[in-house]
Amino acid sequence: MTRRDRILSRIAAAAHRRGRDSGEVALLAVTKGHPAELVRRAVRAGFRLFGENRVVEGARKIEAVAPEFPGLAWRLIGPLQTNKAKAALQWFSAIESVDRERIAARLESLLAAEDRTVPVLLEINVGGEETKSGARPEEAESLARAALACPHLDVRGVMAVPPFDPDPEASRPFFRKLSEIRERLADRLQHPFPELSIGMSHDFEVAVEEGATEVRVGTALFGPREAE
Numbered sequence: 690m691t692r693r694d695r696i697l698s699r700i701a702a703a704a705h706r707r708g709r710d711s712g713e714v715a716l717l718a719v720t721k722g723h724p725a726e727l728v729r730r731a732v733r734a735g736f737r738l739f740g741e742n743r744v745v746e747g748a749r750k751i752e753a754v755a756p757e758f759p760g761l762a763w764r765l766i767g768p769l770q771t772n773k774a775k776a777a778l779q780w781f782s783a784i785e786s787v788d789r790e791r792i793a794a795r796l797e798s799l800l801a802a803e804d805r806t807v808p809v810l811l812e813i814n815v816g817g818e819e820t821k822s823g824a825r826p827e828e829a830e831s832l833a834r835a836a837l838a839c840p841h842l843d844v845r846g847v848m849a850v851p852p853f854d855p856d857p858e859a860s861r862p863f864f865r866k867l868s869e870i871r872e873r874l875a876d877r878l879q880h881p882f883p884e885l886s887i888g889m890s891h892d893f894e895v896a897v898e899e900g901a902t903e904v905r906v907g908t909a910l911f912g913p914r915e916a917e
Contacts, residue, residue, distance in 0.1 A: 692910050693734055696893075700904065703897035714897055717764060717886075719907030721746070722914030725753035731911070732758050740785075740905055742767030748780040766848070766886075766905055768822040771795045778807060785810040785848050785886055788823045790835040793842060800841035808843040810886055811836060813870055815863045816852040823849065826870055833874050833882075846884030846902070847871050857892035864888070864899035 690698075693716075701711040720728055721742040728739065728750055739761060741747030751763055765781040768788070774795045777784060787793055787809045800807060811832055814823030824832045829847075836844045847870060851863030864887045871882045888896025890909035897904065907914075 691734060693736065696906060696909060699894055700897055703894040707898050707900075709897070711897075714901055715903040717766070717903055717905045718910055719766070719889075719905050720750065720911070721767075721907060723907075723911055725750045727911060728754050729757065732761065738762045738764070740764045740766040741781075744769070744773040744777045744780070748776060751780050775799055783808040783810075783845075786812045786822065787836060787842075788812040788814075788832070790832060793832070793836045793839055797839035797841050804841075806841045806843050808845045809836065810846050810848045810884060811844065813847055813849050813867055815849045815866045815870075818852055821850060826866070829870050830874060830877060833878060833880075837878060837880055844880070844882070846882040846886065847874075848884075848886035848903075850889070851887075851892075855891065857895045860888075860892040861895050861899060864896055864901070868900050 696716060700714050700716065704711040704714060715738060717738050717740045718731055718736045719740045741763065744765065747763065763781050764783040764785050765777050766785045769777055769784060769786050769792055771791060778799055784807060812823040813829050814821050814825055836842050847867055849863065849867045851860045867887060868885060871885060875882050884902045885900050886903040887901045888904035890906050893904035893906055
């Protein structure tokens with residue numbers, strides 16, 4: 690059984706424990722810190738959905754594999770600066786880390802000029818960590834309102850990276866907090882937020898149990914990161 694098969698099996702088991710269909714959970718292969726050749730091997734193993742943390746690194750990798758594999762979906766999952774927004778929209782099909790109104794406005798301006806729409810997720814810093822990006826929970830509603838006011842942003846849901854703890858169960862309260870934020874936003878703004886991107890290599894099963902529609906897995910699939 691391949692690593693991919695083992696991860697998918699664990700996702701299916703976690704979904705089953707909550708009476709969910711495992712088909713509701715997307716496995717995002719995180720290739721940060723790995724070379725383009727690993728992406729090629731991953732595609733041959735069945736992956737089509739990839740995530741990168743940095744715009745420049747991701748763009749280089751996407752450009753390298755696109756001639757051979759043009760149909761892949763790439764999502765930006767790391768912090769986005771306004772000066773990288775144009776490049777992000779050039780290379781990524783979705784932005785999962787919209788964490789402040791300024792970024793939403795910049796993306797809207799660029800997309801309006803091209804008359805196209807891009808799916809986005811709102812990143813919430815559920816652990817209140819100073820070293821992490823993401824809007825504070827109390828800012829979630831104002832961020833969501835600002836993003837929803839941008840007609841070229843397809844606001845699909847929320848994402849978070851909780852404080853790291855080797856015990857997967859330590860993530861559960863933070864996953865529940867984000868789920869509650871999502872439900873509150875949907876109720877107050879009368880807008881569906883169907884996507885919940887939570888869970889990484891060490892806690893993705895807990896995330897699935899708590900309603901994840903996407904888990905972002907790198908190390909458990911590809912091992913330690915390589916220098917590129």
